[in-house]
Amino acid sequence: MEARKRAxxxxxxxxxxxxxxxxxxxxxxxxxxxxxxxxxILESPFSLPTSLNFGHFAExxxxxxxxxxxxxxxxxxxxxxxxxxxxxxxxxxxMVRRPTKFNNGLFALMVASMIIPFQSIMIxxxxxxxxxxxxxxxxxxxxxxxxxxxxxxxxxIFMYHGFVKSIxxxxxxxxxxxxxxxxxxxxxxxxxxxxxTSVTIAILNVLWIWNDYLLPSLVLTKDQDFTMPIKMxxxxxxxxxxxxxxxxxxxxxxxxxxxxxLFGQRYIIRGVSQGAIK
Amino acid sequence: MITxxxxxxxxxxxxxxxxxxxxxxAIAVLIPFAYGLYLTLTDMTSPVNPIKFSGxxxxxxxxxxxxxxxxxxxxxxxxxxxxxxxxxxxxxxAFLVTSGVKMQNFFRTALFTPNLIGGLILGYxxxxxxxxxxxxxxxxxxxxxxxLGWLGDEHLAFWAIVIVTIWxxxxxxxxxxxxxxxxxxKDVMEAATIDGAxxxxxxxxxxxxxxxxxxxxxxxxxxxxxxxVYDVNYSLTAGGPYGSTTMVSMHVVQKxxxxxxxxxxxxxxxxxxxxxxxxxxxxxxxxKRMEVAA
Numbered sequence: 001m002e003a004r005k006r007a008x009x010x011x012x013x014x015x016x017x018x019x020x021x022x023x024x025x026x027x028x029x030x031x032x033x034x035x036x037x038x039x040x041i042l043e044s045p046f047s048l049p050t051s052l053n054f055g056h057f058a059e060x061x062x063x064x065x066x067x068x069x070x071x072x073x074x075x076x077x078x079x080x081x082x083x084x085x086x087x088x089x090x091x092x093x094x095m096v097r098r099p100t101k102f103n104n105g106l107f108a109l110m111v112a113s114m115i116i117p118f119q120s121i122m123i124x125x126x127x128x129x130x131x132x133x134x135x136x137x138x139x140x141x142x143x144x145x146x147x148x149x150x151x152x153x154x155x156x157i158f159m160y161h162g163f164v165k166s167i168x169x170x171x172x173x174x175x176x177x178x179x180x181x182x183x184x185x186x187x188x189x190x191x192x193x194x195x196x197t198s199v200t201i202a203i204l205n206v207l208w209i210w211n212d213y214l215l216p217s218l219v220l221t222k223d224q225d226f227t228m229p230i231k232m233x234x235x236x237x238x239x240x241x242x243x244x245x246x247x248x249x250x251x252x253x254x255x256x257x258x259x260x261x262l263f264g265q266r267y268i269i270r271g272v273s274q275g276a277i278k
Numbered sequence: 279m280i281t282x283x284x285x286x287x288x289x290x291x292x293x294x295x296x297x298x299x300x301x302x303x304a305i306a307v308l309i310p311f312a313y314g315l316y317l318t319l320t321d322m323t324s325p326v327n328p329i330k331f332s333g334x335x336x337x338x339x340x341x342x343x344x345x346x347x348x349x350x351x352x353x354x355x356x357x358x359x360x361x362x363x364x365x366x367x368x369x370x371x372a373f374l375v376t377s378g379v380k381m382q383n384f385f386r387t388a389l390f391t392p393n394l395i396g397g398l399i400l401g402y403x404x405x406x407x408x409x410x411x412x413x414x415x416x417x418x419x420x421x422x423x424x425x426l427g428w429l430g431d432e433h434l435a436f437w438a439i440v441i442v443t444i445w446x447x448x449x450x451x452x453x454x455x456x457x458x459x460x461x462x463x464k465d466v467m468e469a470a471t472i473d474g475a476x477x478x479x480x481x482x483x484x485x486x487x488x489x490x491x492x493x494x495x496x497x498x499x500x501x502x503x504x505x506x507v508y509d510v511n512y513s514l515t516a517g518g519p520y521g522s523t524t525m526v527s528m529h530v531v532q533k534x535x536x537x538x539x540x541x542x543x544x545x546x547x548x549x550x551x552x553x554x555x556x557x558x559x560x561x562x563x564x565x566k567r568m569e570v571a572a
Contacts, residue, residue: 094296119550167440
């Protein structure tokens with residue numbers, strides 16, 4: 001029995017270490033090759049760099065106009081996630097506390113909409129807001145944020161809906177009796193209690209919006225509006241196979257979210273697993 | 279429950295709480311979806327052309343568009359390959375990181391990392407591996423199938439996309455399975471052990487039936503993601519070589535925005551929607567029926 005347990009644990013470790021290597025290896029390649037020049041990269045992609053040459057990073061930051069696309073991505077992601085969170089919480093709360101036919105129907109409609117593939121709305125989307133109404137020319141970033149709120153609300157409302165149901169109503173009654181209005185009660189009593197769910201929803205939405213490519217690639221047309229994935233795509237097209245620039249560019253693009261993960265990994269992992277259960 | 283005394287106040291609250299959501303949801307989803315259904319009945323070729331009603335002609339064209347059905351069939355193959363492998367691998371990984379070995383959290387954290395990064399960027403990272411790294415290993419060790427540039431080969435390029443997709447998603451599904459596994463009641467497991475069930479029997483008769491809710495979620499997510507695959511497809515092969523890896527999503531994008539055949543592209547997108555809706559609907563319906571209580 002002891003021997004079998006030991007064998008099982010050795011097998012488990014071996015499998016885990018092999019999977020670890022497979023999952024981390026591409027990132028390792030990015031890091032070691034970001035300091036090399038083209039000749040070294042092609043000659044020995046696996047070797048550690050001979051010197052820590054940050055020159056390519058500086059070149060990439062400059063050529064990519066990195067900070068502009070970084071700022072755009074931060075602004076778009078933060079505003080979208082914040083607004084989705086607030087509006088979805090308000091709506092889910094009201095739907096639970098006032099289950100009229102209209103509210104129940106709206107809830108059902110939103111849940112059903114979650115199976116619509118983005119591909120089957122993108123053509124009319126671009127047609128209506130580009131060719132017809134010219135919102136894409138006039139205000140691409142606000143339009144993008146509006147669209148994210150629209151696409152993100154269904155799942156977020158669905159998750160808040162489940163959580164609001166578990167909150168007892170007595171607390172709200174007390175606050176209403178004390179003379180608070182319905183909105184005041186929501187913001188002072190209910191919203192703070194939704195905080196753990198809000199964290200989960202925010203994490204799922206950040207992972208999605210920060211990395212999204214197809215929608216911004218259709219809405220953002222000017223260089224100064226580009227998010228990091230779009231900028232990376234353009235950069236890749238310009239420096240095709242020029243790995244000494246492409247690799248540092250890729251590394252810089254993934255660095256912000258990797259750093260965020262380093263600090264918030266516990267919450268992120270928990271957020272993802274809770275997001276799946278609800 | 280909310281019972282407002284005055285109707286005005288009631289309407290005010292309804293607008294305050296649900297108004298913003300309704301507006302944004304309508305702008306992003308409802309109006310485009312409804313308008314998209316209408317567009318499929320027009321002969322629209324470009325945004326500036328006047329639209330003329332053309333009945334169901336676009337659907338007829340879509341059903342006879344061999345390139346569309348080739349891309350759809352390729353996508354179905356992609357769906358089958360990725361859904362099966364990702365779920366099996368994700369489950370095995372979840373099993374390993376909950377087995378009680380040291381540093382379980384470290385492994386969970388590391389295996390999840392690819393999910394932090396978007397498919398487009400992951401495709402570019404793997405492009406380096408497929409274009410530069412693997413051929414260089416193949417050269418040094420004399421392994422022929424590594425020396426071939428995978429992305430330039432019509433069959434291997436498909437598997438390159440499958441591999442990157444699995445690598446990207448297995449960690450996410452692992453996290454969902456972990457949540458399910460830690461919820462398997464300890465006493466049920468102990469009872470099964472005392473009754474003499476070996477590890478395989480416990481897995482087969484206790485763990486898997488209790489894990490059905492997790493599988494409902496993971497299969498739904500992997501199905502939906504695989505049908506809609508675009509980013510990895512675009513950045514890894516852009517549909518090449520010779521259009522051999524053009525999945526349905528890329529086909530629709532090209533039809534509308536490159537070839538400027540909006541009406542047909544939209545009709546094909548609606549066909550895609552119907553297929554995805556039917557398949558995910560059936561999947562959730564049938565797997566929900568397999569759920570058991572602990």
